Amino acid sequence: xxxxKKADRRxxxxxxxxxxxxxGGIIFLFLILVVKLCYVTATKGKEYETAVLSQQKxxxxxxxxxRGKIYDRNGNILATNEKIYTLILEPQNxxxxxxxxxxxxxxxxxxxxxxxxxxxxxxxxxxxxxxxxVYKKNMTYDEVEKFQKFLDLADASMKxxxxxxxxxxxxxKMVKGVSFEEDYKRVYPYNSLxxxxxGYTSSGNVGNWGIEQYYNSQLNGVNGRAxxxxxxxxxxxxxxxxxxxxxxxxxxxxxxxxxxxxxKLNDFDSKIGSKVxxxxxxxxxxxxxxxxxxxxxxxxxxxMDEKKLLSLYSQSEIDEMKAYTQEKEAxxxxxxxxxxxxxxxxxxxxxxxxxxxxxxxxxxxxxxRNAIISDTNEPGSTYKPFTVATGLESGALTGNESYFxxxxxxxxxRNIGCSxxxxxxxxxxxxxxxxxxxxxxxxxxxxxxxFYNYQNLFGFGRSTGIDLPGEAETKNLVYNASNYSNSVTLxxxxxxxxxxxxxxxxxxxxxxxxxxxxxxxxxIVKQIQNDGGDVVxxxxxxxxxxxxxxxxxxxIRSYMQETVENGTGTKAQIEGYTIGGKTGTAEKxxxxxxxxxxxxxxxxxxxxxxxxxxxxxxxxxxxxxxxAGLAVELEKSCMEEILGIKPAISTKE
Numbered sequence: 001x002x003x004x005k006k007a008d009r010r011x012x013x014x015x016x017x018x019x020x021x022x023x024g025g026i027i028f029l030f031l032i033l034v035v036k037l038c039y040v041t042a043t044k045g046k047e048y049e050t051a052v053l054s055q056q057k058x059x060x061x062x063x064x065x066x067r068g069k070i071y072d073r074n075g076n077i078l079a080t081n082e083k084i085y086t087l088i089l090e091p092q093n094x095x096x097x098x099x100x101x102x103x104x105x106x107x108x109x110x111x112x113x114x115x116x117x118x119x120x121x122x123x124x125x126x127x128x129x130x131x132x133x134v135y136k137k138n139m140t141y142d143e144v145e146k147f148q149k150f151l152d153l154a155d156a157s158m159k160x161x162x163x164x165x166x167x168x169x170x171x172x173k174m175v176k177g178v179s180f181e182e183d184y185k186r187v188y189p190y191n192s193l194x195x196x197x198x199g200y201t202s203s204g205n206v207g208n209w210g211i212e213q214y215y216n217s218q219l220n221g222v223n224g225r226a227x228x229x230x231x232x233x234x235x236x237x238x239x240x241x242x243x244x245x246x247x248x249x250x251x252x253x254x255x256x257x258x259x260x261x262x263x264k265l266n267d268f269d270s271k272i273g274s275k276v277x278x279x280x281x282x283x284x285x286x287x288x289x290x291x292x293x294x295x296x297x298x299x300x301x302x303x304m305d306e307k308k309l310l311s312l313y314s315q316s317e318i319d320e321m322k323a324y325t326q327e328k329e330a331x332x333x334x335x336x337x338x339x340x341x342x343x344x345x346x347x348x349x350x351x352x353x354x355x356x357x358x359x360x361x362x363x364x365x366x367x368x369r370n371a372i373i374s375d376t377n378e379p380g381s382t383y384k385p386f387t388v389a390t391g392l393e394s395g396a397l398t399g400n401e402s403y404f405x406x407x408x409x410x411x412x413x414r415n416i417g418c419s420x421x422x423x424x425x426x427x428x429x430x431x432x433x434x435x436x437x438x439x440x441x442x443x444x445x446x447x448x449x450x451f452y453n454y455q456n457l458f459g460f461g462r463s464t465g466i467d468l469p470g471e472a473e474t475k476n477l478v479y480n481a482s483n484y485s486n487s488v489t490l491x492x493x494x495x496x497x498x499x500x501x502x503x504x505x506x507x508x509x510x511x512x513x514x515x516x517x518x519x520x521x522x523x524i525v526k527q528i529q530n531d532g533g534d535v536v537x538x539x540x541x542x543x544x545x546x547x548x549x550x551x552x553x554x555x556i557r558s559y560m561q562e563t564v565e566n567g568t569g570t571k572a573q574i575e576g577y578t579i580g581g582k583t584g585t586a587e588k589x590x591x592x593x594x595x596x597x598x599x600x601x602x603x604x605x606x607x608x609x610x611x612x613x614x615x616x617x618x619x620x621x622x623x624x625x626x627x628a629g630l631a632v633e634l635e636k637s638c639m640e641e642i643l644g645i646k647p648a649i650s651t652k653e
Contacts, residue, residue, distance in 0.1 A: 064183045065221030066531075067205050068246035070198060070212075072255040073290075073526060079198055079212070079300075081184040085139040087113075090131050090177035091124040097176050104174035112147040124177075144180060151175060188300035194258050196370040197251070197292050197468075197524060200303045208303075209368050211249060211524060213469045218528055221246035247536055250527040252288040257281055260641045261291045268634050269295055275619040278372050279638060280503055284511040284609040286541035287520030289466075294371045309363050318363070325359040374470045376477055376500035377597045377618065380586030381434045381568075381628075382510070383496030385556050387442055388431055389513055390454040392552045396446045399555060401427045403438040411491045416440065419585075431559040432567030434583060436495045443494035444487070451490060452481040457547050458509035458519075460501050465521040465544065472502050497586060507614050509547070510601055513556050514580070514609045517548040561606045569600060571632045574640055577649075578606040581635070583628035588619075596625035600632045602639060610649050613639045 070079035094102050106120045113136075120135075127133055153172035161169070186201040199210025207216035224243030261279040268277060274295065281291035296311040309318050369375075391397030405422035408415050418436040422429075430438035443451055456462065461478035463471060477500035483489055492498040504522060512519040521542045528537040548556075560580035563569045568583040581602030588595040599616040603609040615635040619625060643649060 061181065061226045063224035063226055063240070063243045065223055065243040066184050066245045067186065067201070067221065068219040068248040068529075068531075070219075071248065071250045072253045072258070073251065073288075074254065075250075076255045077189060078194060078251065078253070078255070080187050080189065082187045083141055084137075084183050084185045085141070085144050086134060086181040086183065087136040087139060087144075088179045088181060089120075089123060089133040089135050090179065091127045091133060092129055092131055093177035094124055095128050101174050101176050104171055105176055105178060108147070108150065108171065108175050109178065112150065113143070138185070139180075148180075151178075190255075191299045191301060192297040193255070193262065194253055194292070195297050195300050196294055196368070196372075197253060197258075197289075198300060199368075199469075200300045209370070209470065210468060211251060214467050215249050215525065215528075219246045219249060221531075245531040247531070248529045248533075249525055250529060252283075252290065252524055252526050253292070254290045256645050257291040257642055258293065260645075261638050262293045262297065264634060264638050264641070265293050265295065272630065273621040274617045276371055276375070277618070277634075278503055278614075278616045279634070280372055280507055280612075280614040281638070281642065282507055282511060282522065282612045282614075284515045284603060284612050287508070287511065287522045288526070288541075289522060289524050290611075292370075292372055292524075296367060298367055303368065304364060306360075308367060312366060313363060318360070321358050321360045321363055324357050325361065328359060370468065370470055372503045373464075373466060373468055374472050374502070376472050376474055376502050377616070378499065378586040378588070379496040379501055379506050380584035380597065380599065381496055382506060382582050382584035382599055382601050384431055384434065384439050384494075385513055385560060385582055386455070386458050386509065387439050387446075387451075387494045388427065388559065389548050389552055389556050390451060391442050391446055392555055393548045394446060394450050394454065396450065397427065397442065399427055401442075403427075403430060403435065403441055405435050405437040407437075409437045409440050409491070411440065411487050414488050416488070416491055428559045428562050429567075431556075431582070432562040434563075434568050439494040440491040443490050448490050449481045451493070452479070454547075455493075457545065458512065459505050460499070460509065462505075464502075464504050464508045466504055466508075467523050467525055467539075471504070474501055474505065477501070496584065503614060503616055506601070507612065510614075511609075511612060512547040513553060514560075514603055514612075516550045516553045517546050518543050519545045519547050557606050557609070560603075564602070568628065569602070569632050571629055572600065572602050572636045572639075574604070574636065574643065577604050577643065579604050579639075580606045580609070581632075583632060584616075585626050585628045587626070594625070595619050598626065598628045598631045600628060600635045602632075602635050604639065604643070604649065611639065611642065611646065613642070 066081050069077055069081070072078055094105055102121075102124065106117050106124075109115050109120055110117050115135075123133060123135065150168070150172055153169045154175070156169050156172075158166055158169060186205075188198065188200070195210075197210050199208055199212035199214075201207055201212055205216075205220050207213035207219065212219065222244040224241045226241075227239045261281060265277055265279055276295045278294045279291065280289070282289055296308070298308045299305060306318060313321070388397065392399060403425050405418055405420075405425055407421035408417045410416075416436065419434060422433055422435050422437070425433060425435055425438055427438070429435070430442075446454075455478065461475050463473075479489055479493065479499060489498060508519065508522045521544050523539055523542075525539050527535055527539060530536050557580050560582055561578060563583070564572045564579045564581050569581045572579055572581050579602055581600055584597075584599035584601070586597040586599075588597055597616065597618050598620065599614070601612065601614040603612045613635050615631045615638070617631050617634070620627070620630050622630070
């Protein structure tokens with residue numbers, strides 16, 4: 001059998017030629033690449049090296065803005081900022097050096113700050129690749145000043161200095177990988193002064209309560225940033241986008257007046273005290289608030305100091321609230337972790353019990369809130385001038401009326417009492433002697449629709465528009481016209497019972513009664529200024545509406561002058577000044593408890609009021625609470641001292 005012929009696997013000449021061409025091409029391309037690489041290295045190596053390095057180390061630092069300041073009307077600083085520092089360690093930059101540099105850095109930090117050497121060494125060596133380790137926050141300038149001056153020695157000349165100074169300079173040169181970041185801390189120079197007017201800030205420049213919250217967007221600025229990069233010479237350079245500081249706010253508050261009313265308030269609370277006592281001072285001619293204070297002030301620099309809660313709660317109550325807070329936070333964390341909502345069913349009684357419980361934050365909210373704009377009460381007899389003004393302005397009264405008071409008035413099936421048996425009484429004396437019977441008859445003569453329309457016009461049940469957060473919603477705390485068809489409701493409203501308002505609502509409306517009928521929007525800020533001190537916005541007086549005529553206003557002022565000279569407010573008299581005002585005594589709900597809210601609102605001079613002082617005392621700590629004289633005496637004490645620093649206010653000739 002013939003054998004198969006094996007395949008010929010030898011390269012033919014044409015194949016050899018093609019292979020040589022392929023290898024030759026590869027070698028040629030490789031040679032071109034080598035030449036190109038050498039060219040690039042020789043001509044652009046530095047450029048590429050810089051690019052690589054810049055990608056490896058391209059960093060930036062935030063440059064914080066400074067929050068705007070808050071001033072009183074005379075330029076006194078009520079809220080400002082203090083620069084603080086954060087110490088940053090850069091372990092990689094420290095460890096890149098010789099070991100002696102690490103030692104020198106640790107020794108310097110220990111010497112100037114007292115830091116533990118072992119802790120510093122551990123932080124550095126546990127994070128060898130880190131360029132950013134926060135070591136200590138909230139350091140003051142006084143803390144870092146000496147160390148910074150020591151570091152500055154690194155640039156000092158060695159010529160002509162002592163041996164000890166040379167050693168110091170050498171030590172400074174060896175400190176590596178230490179830097180400081182700057183920020184600002186909000187500071188209130190007078191601690192608790194005007195605390196509920198100012199409010200405070202939390203982390204991130206967030207305003208809480210008061211001016212800080214309402215004007216937060218104006219007070220805040222915009223952070224800048226410094227960008228670091230390598231130039232063509234491989235030197236580090238930076239581009240800076242400067243921070244834009246916030247605007248400052250000039251308040252209407254007079255620091256001297258604020259100090260006076262707070263001192264008087266503290267003195268009253270230490271001697272008598274109450275559930276809460278409030279004092280409000282205003283300029284009736286423009287709606288500016290000159291002072292505003294309430295019981296239980298807190299330190300704006302330490303707003304969450306639990307010790308201040310002791311003015312409102314016992315220690316056991318505080319402990320219960322803290323425990324309940326922890327319980328609630330644990331529940332919320334558990335639900336958040338599981339991603340499920342609680343499906344636990346509760347009884348009606350359990351729900352009621354839970355409603356009664358407070359967290360520690362609820363307690364602080366109660367401490368921080370501004371009672372003058374957030375709390376509502378029945379105003380009592382301070383409302384009577386409004387009832388009379390409604391009659392005079394609407395034509396229901398001529399001013400020549402007289403009434404007969406037997407000490408009560410039967411309204412429907414209800415006998416509504418008066419504080420005294422006044423007998424025959426004129427319209428002026430009805431205000432001065434605070435006669436309920438006269439007021440009820442006046443309201444009946446006006447009619448429910450007229451009474452309601454003017455009550456609304458005076459601002460009851462409406463927002464005042466004050467530039468502070470937390471103003472109470474009172475729309476549902478007053479009656480509408482249809483409700484006044486109930487004669488008892490109309491009768492009791494006529495002397496300030498059976499509806500609620502805030503102190504601010506009362507004061508704003510009252511100012512319109514005595515200033516000729518202009519209802520000014522009450523405001524706490526006069527100006528907004530930029531970082532350079534230029535005025536960005538003037539917040540002047542703003543008339544929202546007209547309430548009464550000048551003629552009616554003059555009559556009401558004279559009636560309230562009679563109140564001080566011969567009526568229920570005689571203790572408010574101040575020698576040399578014409579004073580007007582109205583007392584208020586409101587029996588709180590439930591009536592059977594015999595708890596009272598007493599008040600006095602006074603003004604001077606009667607001819608053209610320039611100063612209004614309004615005092616309210618909620619449940620004074622006395623056996624007989626229905627004593628408006630307590631408020632009268634406190635108001636007089638405040639006004640007398642304020643007039644002492646305001647000699648320009650008109651006096652009797």
